[in-house]
Amino acid sequence: MIRAAVCALALVAAPVVALADDTMPPAPYAYRQLDDPVKEAKAQKLMETLRCLVCQSQSIADSDAPIAGDMRNQVRLRINAGEDPEAIRQWLIQRYGDYVSYAPRVTASTWPLFAVPGGLIVVAAAVMRRRLAKRKNA
Amino acid sequence: MLAELGLAILWMAASLAGLQLIAGSFSLTKDGDGLGAIVRPVAIVQGVLVALAFASLIMLFVETDLSVKLVADNSHSAKPLIYKIAGTWGNHEGSMLLWVTVMGLAGGIVAAVERRLPERTMMATLAGQAFVSLGFYAFLLFASNPFQRLSPAPQEGNGLNPLLQDPGLAFHPPTLYLGYVGLSIAFSFAIGALVTREVGPAFARAMRPWVLGAWIFLTLGITAGSYWAYYMLGWGGWWFWDPVENASLMPWLAATALLHSVSVLAARNALRAWTVMLGVVAFSMSMIGTFLVRSGILTSVHAFAVDPRRGGFILALLAINIGAALVLFALRAGTVTEGERFEVTSREASLVFNNVMLSCILGIVLLGTLYPLVTEAMGVKVSVGPPYFTPMSAVFAVPMLVVLAIGPMLRWRHDRFARVRAVLAMPLGVTIVAAVGFALGGVRSPMALLALSLAPGLGVASLLPLRGRHLARAPLSLWGMVVAHVGIAVALFGMGADAAFTQQRLLAASVGQSTQLGPWRITLASIEPVAGPNWTALEADLSASYAGGAPVHLHPQSRTFWAPPQTTSVSALHTVWNGQLYTVLGEETHDASSAATPTGRWQLRLWWKPFVPMIWLGGILVALGGLLAMVSRVRQDLKRRSVRTRSRERKA
Numbered sequence: 001m002i003r004a005a006v007c008a009l010a011l012v013a014a015p016v017v018a019l020a021d022d023t024m025p026p027a028p029y030a031y032r033q034l035d036d037p038v039k040e041a042k043a044q045k046l047m048e049t050l051r052c053l054v055c056q057s058q059s060i061a062d063s064d065a066p067i068a069g070d071m072r073n074q075v076r077l078r079i080n081a082g083e084d085p086e087a088i089r090q091w092l093i094q095r096y097g098d099y100v101s102y103a104p105r106v107t108a109s110t111w112p113l114f115a116v117p118g119g120l121i122v123v124a125a126a127v128m129r130r131r132l133a134k135r136k137n138a
Numbered sequence: 139m140l141a142e143l144g145l146a147i148l149w150m151a152a153s154l155a156g157l158q159l160i161a162g163s164f165s166l167t168k169d170g171d172g173l174g175a176i177v178r179p180v181a182i183v184q185g186v187l188v189a190l191a192f193a194s195l196i197m198l199f200v201e202t203d204l205s206v207k208l209v210a211d212n213s214h215s216a217k218p219l220i221y222k223i224a225g226t227w228g229n230h231e232g233s234m235l236l237w238v239t240v241m242g243l244a245g246g247i248v249a250a251v252e253r254r255l256p257e258r259t260m261m262a263t264l265a266g267q268a269f270v271s272l273g274f275y276a277f278l279l280f281a282s283n284p285f286q287r288l289s290p291a292p293q294e295g296n297g298l299n300p301l302l303q304d305p306g307l308a309f310h311p312p313t314l315y316l317g318y319v320g321l322s323i324a325f326s327f328a329i330g331a332l333v334t335r336e337v338g339p340a341f342a343r344a345m346r347p348w349v350l351g352a353w354i355f356l357t358l359g360i361t362a363g364s365y366w367a368y369y370m371l372g373w374g375g376w377w378f379w380d381p382v383e384n385a386s387l388m389p390w391l392a393a394t395a396l397l398h399s400v401s402v403l404a405a406r407n408a409l410r411a412w413t414v415m416l417g418v419v420a421f422s423m424s425m426i427g428t429f430l431v432r433s434g435i436l437t438s439v440h441a442f443a444v445d446p447r448r449g450g451f452i453l454a455l456l457a458i459n460i461g462a463a464l465v466l467f468a469l470r471a472g473t474v475t476e477g478e479r480f481e482v483t484s485r486e487a488s489l490v491f492n493n494v495m496l497s498c499i500l501g502i503v504l505l506g507t508l509y510p511l512v513t514e515a516m517g518v519k520v521s522v523g524p525p526y527f528t529p530m531s532a533v534f535a536v537p538m539l540v541v542l543a544i545g546p547m548l549r550w551r552h553d554r555f556a557r558v559r560a561v562l563a564m565p566l567g568v569t570i571v572a573a574v575g576f577a578l579g580g581v582r583s584p585m586a587l588l589a590l591s592l593a594p595g596l597g598v599a600s601l602l603p604l605r606g607r608h609l610a611r612a613p614l615s616l617w618g619m620v621v622a623h624v625g626i627a628v629a630l631f632g633m634g635a636d637a638a639f640t641q642q643r644l645l646a647a648s649v650g651q652s653t654q655l656g657p658w659r660i661t662l663a664s665i666e667p668v669a670g671p672n673w674t675a676l677e678a679d680l681s682a683s684y685a686g687g688a689p690v691h692l693h694p695q696s697r698t699f700w701a702p703p704q705t706t707s708v709s710a711l712h713t714v715w716n717g718q719l720y721t722v723l724g725e726e727t728h729d730a731s732s733a734a735t736p737t738g739r740w741q742l743r744l745w746w747k748p749f750v751p752m753i754w755l756g757g758i759l760v761a762l763g764g765l766l767a768m769v770s771r772v773r774q775d776l777k778r779r780s781v782r783t784r785s786r787e788r789k790a
Binding site for chain 2: 031032033044048049051056057058059061062063064097098099100101102103104109110112113116117120121124127128131132
């Protein structure tokens with residue numbers, strides 16, 4: 001809940017891959033919406049699934065950190081230019097790694113994230129079958 | 139002097155916990171009978187002593203005794219009194235002392251009032267409670283002494299993080315801790331019942347008020363935490379699937395499952411092994427939550443202890459407690475029979491289904507929270523966030539909500555679906571109408587549509603158990619269930635509405651400028667400087683008029699604290715019957731050509747959030763339902779006890 005403060009601290013302690021200097025005024029679309037509401041909605045949806053790299057568990061859509069503002073600007077500009085949201089996500093992943101996306105992809109190191117829920121369904125079905133089917137015969 | 143006194147009292151309490159463990163355990167052996175008599179008094183005195191130790195720490199904070207390291211690190215003489223007191227648990231050491239204090243007091247209360255169980259089970263339970271407490275006492279005394287002195291004492295303290303200087307802090311952690319620690323009592327009862335092989339309805343009745351109480355506090359704690367994040371962070375989000383939030387959600391999920399299965403055990407003597415297992419899991423989740431938050435493994439301000447030694451200590455405690463409980467369970471599981479049987483179409487079966495679904499959601503949350511730590515250890519950093527958690531938990535939550543609508547209508551043990559089919563047509567109809575209506579109304583997000591259409595049907599279905607009853611004569615526990623289930627529906631509707639209908643407006647406004655946001659016309663009337671006890675701020679005066687009505691005034695601030703120096707924005711909210719207007723004042727914008735030239739235009743962030751307060755209203759209803767059930771159960775227990783005493787007196 002205290003992420004805003006962490007953002008500020010993290011910036012001082014480790015100037016990560018900042019896109020712009022924070023003495024500069026924020027990028028134009030950091031705190032401004034796109035005029036086209038459809039495009040803005042698209043941008044907003046994407047921004048909510050991108051991680052603010054210097055914050056603790058905040059998306060760039062809810063962070064005051066300068067880098068989050070720069071990333072919002074990038075996302076809005078690219079959406080406005082007609083780019084596909086998933087293509088923008090891929091571009092950001094190339095630059096910053098998988099860490100930037102809140103939607104994990106299926107890779108060699110993340111497949112259990114998707115296999116385990118499937119396993120859970122099987123286990124849940126088995127538990128229920130055992131518990132409930134037995135009753136009928138009893 | 140007070141610090142040394144507090145430490146000495148803490149040592150005494152810890153020694154009594156040791157005595158409680160030894161005496162409780164020996165009283166179970168053949169020649170240890172006499173020792174049993176001291177266990178209850180020792181547990182009570184231990185509770186009183188640890189409470190005194192905690193009280194002395196609060197006094198040190200109130201006096202701002204800067205020669206105590208913890209006070210110097212976390213307090214400041216200019217802080218308002220309430221935040222001096224709240225600051226006692228706004229740090230690692232203090233919060234751990236709060237933890238053992240609540241545990242000690244809860245153990246003392248159990249020792250003082252619980253007389254229904256066989257004395258041997260009580261001895262095992264109190265010994266178990268002492269065992270868990272001892273681990274935390276050791277952690278406090280050896281790795282996080284809150285009373286440590288500092289020499290020389292500094293002139294002034296470091297102050298408290300301004301985000302923590304909020305009424306939310308005064309209640310949020312203690313509320314969650316009451317929940318966590320209430321589950322420790324459930325855990326101890328489960329251990330006691332396993333050791334003495336007394337898993338049955340009497341055990342369930344003894345455990346139930348503690349589970350209910352813990353669950354009420356967890357519900358309130360999560361609800362308050364969510365609202366706090368919502369208005370403090372200033373971006374209108376209310377749930378982030380943040381590891382710290384998940385840490386409080388996981389015990390809640392386990393406690394919700396436990397609460398339902400303990401009711402089945404109390405009423406029907408079924409689900410014995412399952413209930414014991416959930417009792418172990420629920421407290422394990424509390425400890426895992428504490429481990430995640432306090433160990434520093436998640437770098438957040440919640441992780442006050444960025445100290446690997448402490449993390450290791452908590453991890454060891456975790457392994458010992460959970461491991462011992464699971465070994466005991468494995469040894470005794472064979473002797474705990476399943477209990478009474480039931481058929482597929484029965485209330486028990488629907489409760490089993492929902493228990494399994496809750497456990498699956500718990501599994502998903504645990505996996506998604508821990509997995510990034512696993513990959514990080516392998517050298518790959520990944521993020522698991524809302525796009526993973528929300529749909530994955532919906533896979534299990536949606537069937538659960540459907541069964542939640544049907545289950546309460548079914549009879550115990552055996553029922554026919556045909557009997558309730560006609561009654562269920564109504565909620566089903568409501569859901570279909572809502573789904574079609576919202577889809578035509580332009581709700582596109584599938585998740586939002588699902589929530590918005592399930593919620594009204596669930597709300598109606600939740601009221602159905604009252605059908606045909608005289609409302610004033612319906613038992614209070616039935617009311618409790620109805621209110622809690624309606625609360626789930628209300629919260630679900632709020633969540634769907636937030637995703638579907640929120641409107642946002644970001645703008646750089648000069649004084650006098652107006653903007654339209656949904657039904658609101660909002661004007662920036664002025665920007666004025668204001669000052670508080672330990673901060674200064676710029677405050678906007680926003681005049682907002684709903685659909686042309688009389689304007690209301692909102693005063694969001696951009697606040698600068700001077701100890702420690704930090705700027706935060708303080709949002710201003712206005713609630714009307716159908717939603718909430720959310721306003722935030724940002725910084726003054728600067729000219730694009732030169733950063734030094736102010737433009738006289740101010741960043742404003744405005745949201746119109748229809749029906750969003752229903753999220754927290756729902757949470758409060760859920761907790762209220764729990765409270766009604768608890769009052770009803772405790773009243774029944776007291777009545778039963780007085781009947782028993784009277785019949786005993788008659789015999790005598």
